[in-house]
Amino acid sequence: MQTAGAAPGTTPSADGxxxxxxxxxxxxxxxxxxxxxxxxxxxxxVHAVEDVSFDLAAGETLGLVxxxxxxxxxxxxxxxxxxxxxxxxxxxxxxxxxxxxxxxxKAIRKDVQFVFQDPFSSLNPRMRIERLIGxxxxxxxxxxxxxxxxxxxxxMEQVGLRADHIYRYPHEFSGxxxxxxxxxxxxxxxxxxxxxxEPASSLDVSIQAQVLELLDGLRQRLGLTMIFITHDLNVxxxxxxxxxxxxxxxxMEQGPTEEVLQRPLHPYSQSLLEARPHFGVRERLRPLExxxxxxxxxxxxxxxxxRCPIRIQACTEANVELxxxxxxxxxxCIRV
Amino acid sequence: xxxxxAVPAPPQLPSSYVAAWRTxxxxxxxxxxxxxxxxxxxxxxxxxxxxxxxxxxxxxxPNVAIRLTGPTLSNIMGTDHLGRDLFSRIISGxxxxxxxxxxxxxxxxxxxxxxxxxxxxxxxxVDTIIMRIMDAIIAMPGRLLAIALVAAVGPSVGALWxxxxxxxxxxxxxxxxxxVLAQREREYVEAARAIGESSGSTxxxxxxxxxxxxxxxxxxxxxxxxITAEASxxxxxxxxxxxxxxxxxxxxxxxxxxEVAPWLAIFPGxxxxxxxxxxxxxxxxxxxxxxPRYHGRRRARKRAAx
Numbered sequence: 244m245q246t247a248g249a250a251p252g253t254t255p256s257a258d259g260x261x262x263x264x265x266x267x268x269x270x271x272x273x274x275x276x277x278x279x280x281x282x283x284x285x286x287x288x289v290h291a292v293e294d295v296s297f298d299l300a301a302g303e304t305l306g307l308v309x310x311x312x313x314x315x316x317x318x319x320x321x322x323x324x325x326x327x328x329x330x331x332x333x334x335x336x337x338x339x340x341x342x343x344x345x346x347x348x349k350a351i352r353k354d355v356q357f358v359f360q361d362p363f364s365s366l367n368p369r370m371r372i373e374r375l376i377g378x379x380x381x382x383x384x385x386x387x388x389x390x391x392x393x394x395x396x397x398x399m400e401q402v403g404l405r406a407d408h409i410y411r412y413p414h415e416f417s418g419x420x421x422x423x424x425x426x427x428x429x430x431x432x433x434x435x436x437x438x439x440x441e442p443a444s445s446l447d448v449s450i451q452a453q454v455l456e457l458l459d460g461l462r463q464r465l466g467l468t469m470i471f472i473t474h475d476l477n478v479x480x481x482x483x484x485x486x487x488x489x490x491x492x493x494x495m496e497q498g499p500t501e502e503v504l505q506r507p508l509h510p511y512s513q514s515l516l517e518a519r520p521h522f523g524v525r526e527r528l529r530p531l532e533x534x535x536x537x538x539x540x541x542x543x544x545x546x547x548x549x550r551c552p553i554r555i556q557a558c559t560e561a562n563v564e565l566x567x568x569x570x571x572x573x574x575x576c577i578r579v
Numbered sequence: 580x581x582x583x584x585a586v587p588a589p590p591q592l593p594s595s596y597v598a599a600w601r602t603x604x605x606x607x608x609x610x611x612x613x614x615x616x617x618x619x620x621x622x623x624x625x626x627x628x629x630x631x632x633x634x635x636x637x638x639x640x641p642n643v644a645i646r647l648t649g650p651t652l653s654n655i656m657g658t659d660h661l662g663r664d665l666f667s668r669i670i671s672g673x674x675x676x677x678x679x680x681x682x683x684x685x686x687x688x689x690x691x692x693x694x695x696x697x698x699x700x701x702x703x704x705v706d707t708i709i710m711r712i713m714d715a716i717i718a719m720p721g722r723l724l725a726i727a728l729v730a731a732v733g734p735s736v737g738a739l740w741x742x743x744x745x746x747x748x749x750x751x752x753x754x755x756x757x758x759v760l761a762q763r764e765r766e767y768v769e770a771a772r773a774i775g776e777s778s779g780s781t782x783x784x785x786x787x788x789x790x791x792x793x794x795x796x797x798x799x800x801x802x803x804x805x806i807t808a809e810a811s812x813x814x815x816x817x818x819x820x821x822x823x824x825x826x827x828x829x830x831x832x833x834x835x836x837x838e839v840a841p842w843l844a845i846f847p848g849x850x851x852x853x854x855x856x857x858x859x860x861x862x863x864x865x866x867x868x869x870x871p872r873y874h875g876r877r878r879a880r881k882r883a884a885x
Contacts, residue, residue: 349775
């Protein structure tokens, strides 16, 4: 799984076939709110992402799964360096992302693109589509205005938009069309990797499938490496080769999609799967009891312990490491 | 790019400034208040420009034979204590009034907007220092400061520009800073970073265009205060001095003849009121449509009326 051939345009890194390598990635937000609250109540730190490590081979898609607040969006933003990391390392195609200087960072921006969750706020309302997509071309390529316009039209057609809409503003489009614009913008710099943060979850169900199909088709055609964030296991199953389950800022389980979804090892993954609605299957869902952990100054131990049906004393006494149980299938649970 | 792609016709109106102008034109077309305000202002600007050519009399030529006469056919607003034509002098005063106000507003915008934008975008101690200086300026009584400044450097159009604009700089800085802070957290700003925009380009192309609407409103509402500031300074003898003609100065001179020649005060006063009304009406209408904070209030009013 980790030895797939490099996609066109990627630099094979020293580490076998791992195109993306994340090590010990950590992001803390200080939400103390000033000196006085700090003196009165002590520091309050949200451990949004805690010691996350994984590899992804070129051309593969990782489905990053978890409920809201699990830190999956933050993890993606830190990997793309849209926000600074607290600790850890990210290597993408030979670039040391978190330590790159301005020049290298520009190359990384060209190679790594982001598709945001809400297409109603991710497009500048004052820019026509021509500029929205064309800015990326201006930044990364040397093109004449005419060439640029032709390329924008190509990109629009590639994502299923009508070329004669090129001079419209974002507000003249529906949610699905806006997300297509955002995808075209991401493709403009000819990236090798795309991070998509729940790109379909804010759209109507009927449109969701179209956007997912589009992204999956583009990924296959262009040989893109992808991180696909979702809370929907059905979506993860459809788009990804690998699945990583996140909870309370930590990775709970990671492995090949089929294996994780067929034989989940972690109790949290199991409960996620049991709570998943199936079309036409009339069995009772078993929702998970309790509320998700809010990782403010979290104690040591497994973040899932307080909701876990099989917890023991040892679960809350030390942090739990990811352990490989079968080839490529890792789980962070001392009970399995 | 291998084969010819059918590219739609080149942009007819690609500029966002044209789009902004269209928005303003649309507001004027649909709002009675804006129409009246715009008509007054358009008239004033035309008169200010062609003033010297339409003025019936020389503004300085005394004619002692007809001194302090009321409105007649040849002097439709009467004459002053030297027999000079009041109508011609009011036209000349209009030019001066607009010139001083435009300069003062322009200076305040050119200094205040970049300061506030930079403060809001940078944040941290840069923001703290800039905004505390702005607070200090706000804490000083503006008119008094202007008087002190003009008294110190002597009356001239330049001194008035600086004196009047000084106290309104913080208003622009605060306004744009608020807008920048609100826009900075929007996802399209993050998206700009994701496609590799520099931080300067992000500020200029993404944040500022979306934070400018309240500034446009503030500009139209800043004009009346600049006009009255100039008039009151000149009234006190601290503004423009003869031979430059100013409405404030005319009002000041009219005090001595209030009982025998009240038109000397009435007409400059009316002119001042009309000009200010033009700006206030237009500014009000623009605020109703452009400033999102007032939308709720407008809708509430409409609901109450229905």
